[in-house]
Amino acid sequence: MRAFVFTDPSLQRHAGQFVWLSINTERAENAPFLAKYPVQAWPSFFVIDPRKETVAIRWVGGATVPQLEKLLADGRRSVHAPERGVAEALARADRLYGGSKNAEAAEAYREALRQAPPGWPQYPRAVESLLYALARQHDAKGCARTAQEAYSKLAHTPSAANVAASGLDCSLDLPADDPDRAALISEFTRACRDLVANPPSYVAADDLSSVYQSLVGEREAAHDAEGKTQVLSDWALFLEGVAARAKSPEGRSAFDSHRLTAYLMLNAPERAIPMLDASERDFPDDYNPAARLAVAYKAMKRYDDALAASDRALAKAYGPRKILILNNRADIYAARGDSAAARRTIEEALRFAEAFPAGQRSDTQIASLKKKLEQMP
């Protein structure tokens, strides 16, 4: 969104309606903010009521300009106007969701949807928030059913891709013996295939990329290696087209991470090298291109090049992301048979991870590093 949405001049008319704050979650000075307002996925957006320091609205993931404008309008209404009826029910759900109380938020969104009149303008946002809350609760059946009910109403809106992909992912997560699993997978696969075959102009490219990813998962679950490769090839081609049409280096590089994912899954990491070299040239202060080159070179078994790229990334890296770069560096050492260096690198990552303050410290990550260390020779 930083490259495509917040740069849209039409948003200027909202400038005076909010105080605008960008929080780089990697920076140490933002740890107190993150302890107060936990971020579970990136990007996340909040509308905060400054009087009570409470979250009026949380939105997870990307948004188009019209979706963002609706979010801003809802946020202002929620903070400024006393709510009644369905608006009150939605505001309650939004507050719970904003506080990451996903189980309670899911129930509250359902209550709001029960009260909603036909054509309710907040319906798409309520459904997408409900789907995310259910997914976080690992309620695959609830998520799939919600997506199924909503899809026909949202098929021609910017929410279509997210609802179809969430529906497919949740259906794939259902137990194998669930009697509805096959029909739900089939229904959402059809919807996802339609979206990528005829991409609507109002659906964001990153949402369509997620649809491809869900379709990869579907072929994987079907044990169809050939079909999976075909979807991966189509995904890579789609991303290359979007990157080629980008109007700036920022717009092009915004797709590097998805393209690297697709190339690695295609066992073609070498296809990532030219784009990452270009990004490293265009953004000399950014550690991401070098970190991604280290991943690609490792997959190509070019370990010296991988370590050199890792050196460049680590020289610029900061914050929790540095742990992932160190983790990959340990894997590079391990792959070339230097188990002592691999162990030292994980020990370094662990010390680094344990030093973070609340808000940035991840106990799950620390446990994972400890487990990895225990399993190392």
Place this chain on the structure above:
Amino acid sequence: MKKRAFLLFVLAALAASVSLASTSASPRDVLPFIADDYPKALAAARARSVPIFVEAWAPW
């Protein structure tokens, strides 16, 4: 569950990125974003009686 799946897959296995939103581009040209200073934003919002819009992002 696509966001969860993508997060796990990409961050754990590939050390790439969860988000297409992450670039070095600054959104400040259009909207007057305050960078990384919640107390300053909170004081300004209270003074002007307007809500705070927060973009929580990461450079990856």
